[in-house]
Amino acid sequence: MSLETPLRKAQGLGSSHSGVNHFWRQRVSAVILIPLTLWFAVSALGLVGAHEASVLYFLSHPLNAVLLGTFILTALYHMALGLQEVILDYVPHEGAKLLLMILNHGFAFAVAAACVFALLRIAVGT
């Protein structure tokens, strides 16, 4: 038995007002991250103790640069979703909650921008 009105049931958004949106995005990014993490671990081990020239050579390959970019951006997306869940679970104060949510997404976007800039700089070679 459900206490939901027929309209609420049809909308299917529940008490979160966004349905399974957050849950689904978290899982999709998680699945994408599994092969990317494997690739990252193998690559990181291959670059242990490498000189700067070796790292630049590795990242000069378009596939490596694009895979690293995809790994970082997907991980940041997954991170923002996960940290949002942690904030909503542990921070009851509305103001602090809002501030942390803004900082969480600001952090993700700032790290993303810095990493994309670094990858472009390496690709262009300046």
Place this chain on the structure above:
Amino acid sequence: MADQPHKVASRPLSPFLTVYRWPITMATSIVHRMTGVGLAGGILLLAWWLIAVASGPETYNDFCNIVATPLGQLVMFGFVWSLAYHTVNGMRHLAWDFGYGFAVPTANRTGILVFLLSGLLAMAFFILAYTGKGGYYQ
């Protein structure tokens, strides 16, 4: 009861962290969240490395020298283990999302497996790195 207000201590306790025997599944769940938050710092290390590479040999060498210190290596081990744990336990969570492995004995067994496997993977990474098996992209 109303005239005995000091007898509240005999009430049953809510099963909170400090008054609860930690089942394996609870430990894996808490550690999953802890490693997730920790990996937010881990991605900063990765960003730092990438920016150092893009900034030139001196900046990159500074990064390598800091990572090579004992504290740097400890942080790196924490990063590698957290990534291994969060990935392996994440796959356990995905299996649960498809409805597999929910029976308590199964969840306990896979929980122990996750701890063992993530520890082995992190140690394997460092053993390979320290015995010169890494660095094949030189």
